[in-house]
Amino acid sequence: MTQKIDQVTNLGQPGPKGSGNRSSKLPDKTNDFAIRFATVNGTGSASANNLLLKAIFRMGIPVSGKNLFPSNIQGLPTWYEIRVNGSGFTSRANTFDLVVAMNTQTYETDIASVRSGGYLIYDSSWFIPPQILREDINFFGVPFSTLFAEEFPESRERILMRNIGYAGAVAAAITLDLDVISELLDETYSGNERIRNSNHRALELGYNYAMENFNCPLPIRLERIDKNADKILIDGNTATALGCIYAGATVAAWYPITPATSVAENFTKLCSRYRRETITLEDGTTETRSNFIVLQAEDELAALGMVVGASWAGARAFTSTSGPGISLMNEILGLAYYTEIPAVIIDVQRTGPSTGMPTRVQQADIMECAYASHGDTKHILLFPANPEECFHFTVKAFDLAEHFQTPVIVLSDLDIGMNDWVVSNLTWDDNYNWDRGRVLTAEDLKTIPKFYRYADEDADFVTPRTLPGISVKGAYFNRGSGHDRLGAYTESPEGYIQVVDRLAKKHKAAANYVPKPVIELKDGARHGVITLGSCEMAVKEAIVRLESDGLALDYLRVCGFPFSDEVKHFIDTHEFTVVVEQNRDAQLRSLLILETETPPTKLRSVLSYGGFPICADDVVDGLLNELKD
């Protein structure tokens, strides 16, 4: 008994350099390793984690940060994972070279998650139960609590600074450029000298302790390269909101929901920056006025109702939500589809049916969104793979919604939406002109004998619409009940069929307008891999790894629905294709079978649906399993 306790106590004392080293040792992992931070949510660890992520980004190295947080405000375990990869493969890692264990509640899992030969930084002020110790990893104890209690007597500040302290220790362990991180602190706290100084002090405390006591440099080491010159570090929800701004959306209606909340919140913030103008009143005084309205609705159903009302009136309008919101919106989605009113819906997907796991990721709304609402309905879907695409696809969504006079759903997800991704600089073509679709003005109406809402279809099977307030001649009665091509109420089979058949053709026509699939072909590949959205990084890494083992695979990432002919051609030209996606029921595979008339035997599945972002290792294993026979 005493023996065991001594062992733990010894771990608390780092002792001479190299203490804690065991037999296994990591190979050189310069610019290729993963770190996991285990903390308690609500303690302010996000700023320390982001500091490290951004500092690595500034060293020119491809990096990702994944926040695995609970659906809770304070007190539950939370993890943050950073993967550094010089080659640019930054999908989520599932073993970690370094784990920072700052949460005693989760010591057991955290210690278990360290790669053999890897490192564990922990607060040696606390006790580690001996049964969870491992011989094959290196324990680096830093007495954070004791150290910081002396330096920061005020308790809230001590908790926050302890986080910066572990960032300092990690910086030392991975040879992060201290100047870069100091500069970041200066920028972040430029307005508050006291906080800035505290942060610097905390950083140095952790850094210096590690430098004196760890066996630095370790095999997990950063080395400055230059891969981020034209890159930014941004989350998808911010990029989406920016897309809404650039597309000229003026009405947003939403209901708070994880993980979509920050789309509407960022839109509001961006509007206050770009959409406010000062006007001079008659009496010479000035007033600041808004070129937008953000409506916080009573529920998601109402949110989409507001969007449809605004679009009917002629504005570019959108709502942002997640799966549970889409469930509620089904009713209005059918109304908008059948009455042909544009609507942009951002679905930041999360895990599960019902409430499910709100802070976890999945791509499980594919089928629901494709055919949302009762009756025969089909919608246009866009599948961004990263924040850069969130920006561009969101703009595209508005153009498509107005061009085709129908709802367009952008299927982002929690991983893309809420995590920071390294992506190319966002660029904007100042010659962009919005596609408002076929909207007749009062002048246009003068040139035609009579206006009928659902007649006079064009090559894309779109008919002209008019906006309220324009002209008596353009007035029509928009109705979700049965209507014929003249817009009149109908209960006749012919009248009904004529309209819904055109709607089906219109949906099909959109296949040539949604973003083209991304295709990468390899010499000698007999099999294909199809994926979508945030799986991209993990799938591409898996394909490269399998190729180096002599297994060539062709790659296609679908970017929109309805599927274009390239998708069907890709499936047709391979013996079979494996569809990689993040849901239980192989929803993309099902949609492909239904919509491309592919025999089910030609499509196999690799699925990841536990709620954490997909890992390349799992894709490699899954693909090998499907391809072995």
Place this chain on the structure above:
Amino acid sequence: MPSIRKPLIPLAPHATNALGLTVRDYEGTMSTLCAGCGHDSITAAIVQTFFELDTPPEQIAKLSGIGCSSKTPTYFVSGAHGFNSVHGRMPPIVTGANAANRSNIYIGISGDGDSLSIGTGHLVHAIRKNVNMVYIIENNGVYGLTKGQFSPTADVGSTTKRGVPNDVPPIDPVELALSLGASFVARSFSGDKRQLIPILKAAVEHHGFALIDVISPCIQFNNHQGSTKSYKYMREHELNEIDSVFLRSSAQITAELPADSKVSVTMHDGSVLMFRTLPEHYDPRDRNAAMNYIYQAKASGEIPTGLLYIDRELSDIHDLNQTVDEPLINLPLEKLCPGNSALVKFQESFR
């Protein structure tokens, strides 16, 4: 079928309004509701209101949910855009439309099932947001289109056609609206056009959410002996003590100024709402007084009608959001899209 056109019978020449339009220009297609339906009287009052207010038909946007009442927008102002949406969801549709284009006149027609059962959540929030619109509940206490089930406004003890009494307490839309802080609350009776038209006019001119609960008997399913929403019951229990007139132009105001006018409210466009008679100690600008009056009348089995409460100072949805005067739909892309240079600058903080 709502597409049935009305026969154009050449009668004596119709009077024209300031726009040179006749009352026929404010009509819609033939009603397909049952003969004697209270809703048709409300439709007629709406037609008369817009005609007399000289409203350009294209400026009107008429919206509804689902149900008998929600069919009626087809029956008035053919020259206006109409939107027959889904059951109970008309308020959010109007909210969005109004946000996008504040220059239209929005009139929403709903029923007691549409507004107070499936759509209650939307109604209360449209009131809270003070969406600038006229909101009419054509209240008959019954689901007509599905043939006679009780609606949420059916009184306890009121019976179905077959004599089955309702035992669930009703929701009173007037009490609900007052408790939510609505800025314009009225109740009327479809059988009383003289009272309804001035209320409708004031509602159109009101800058904010104007709720009008119109008791409108269902001739088919709720006009029998045991009903509390029948013509007979209403004629016996209507308490018509609050009498208002709506005066549009200054000439009209001078000519028709009632000597006994107790309270007058100047609307946003300069027109005046006069209360000719009022019960003692009643001020339609005093929410507490209005609530007390309604509760007391109810206790003695009476249904007070008239424009019960008005607050013309309350900020509407655009005031609250400080939106520009120009309808948002008219803003050009140049004004909305910050352009590439702003994007470059924006991204500086993402490095």
